[in-house]
Amino acid sequence: MIQVIEDYIPVNIYSRPGLKLKAKRGIVMHYTASPGASASNISKYFASLAQQMVSKGSKGRYASAHFSVDRTSIYCSLPDDEMAYHCGSKTYTQEALKKLGSYPNNSTVGIEMCIEKDGSIHEETFNRVVDLAVYLIQQRGFPEVFFTHKEVVGWKDCPLPWIKQPDQYERFKQAVHRKLNSLVEPAAMEDDEMNQVLNYAEWAWRELDQYIGDAYKDQIIHEQAWVEKARKRALTYGELLMLKVIIDERRRKGMQSQRD
Structure with missing residues (x-):
């Protein structure tokens, strides 16, 4: 800390x-x-x-x-x-x-x-x-x-x-x-923990809504189902981990290609 x-x-x-x-x-x-x-x-x-x-x-x-x-x-x-x-x-x-x-x-x-x-x-x-x-x-x-x-x-x-x-x-x-x-290493969590719905405060869900919504709007991800799942407060820890890796890596590569 x-x-x-x-x-x-x-x-x-x-x-x-x-x-x-x-x-x-x-x-x-x-x-x-x-x-x-x-x-x-x-x-x-x-x-x-x-x-x-x-x-x-x-x-x-x-x-x-x-x-x-x-x-x-x-x-x-x-x-x-x-x-x-x-x-x-x-x-x-x-x-x-x-x-x-x-x-x-x-x-x-x-x-x-x-x-x-x-x-x-x-x-x-x-x-x-x-x-x-x-x-x-x-x-x-x-x-x-x-x-x-x-x-x-x-x-x-x-x-x-x-x-x-x-x-x-x-x-x-x-x-x-x-x-x-x-x-958050996947190996450090049991399978049942990875499948649990995120226990987030409302403000954190709102930030997550925007994070995933922006990625969909910017065509970083293409499945609207992820946007809907975040809005319904139904994302699991495993799904968030996967999405974060995909979104952040695609944004990084996109910014790199723009600079190049």
């Missing part, structure tokens, strides 16, 4: 509007652009925006992210079911509009990765971010859908270390995928 330090910033117009997310559609990856700054410092910066003195004619600075991660800690600046100002823009990429909606801030969770003094992302930070992503998907109902800040807005080179080394971004997504699939 990951350890998260709750360091909630006060509700304010600049960094925590206090609005609930309209949906959970993806996880957006950022970097702090502040060499050597800790996760605690980043969280304090977001909180400080509430106190900024704005001159007449100025709109002030709007910025925040849900999580800041460094080599030793994860700070949470606002609840992951609230909207943060982490990927707002006047324009968005077509992929972001398709997957995240017209205003991605209200359907995503934002993660800030702290960088070392040389501008790199330390391996311990990398691993901690992998664990956080797995937690958000496994425990908090976010789909295994990742965007860099640049993939959302198109113009911002963020997170810069991954823009410079895209293979590290791919390594991250693969590490998350492997860890998610290792959490």
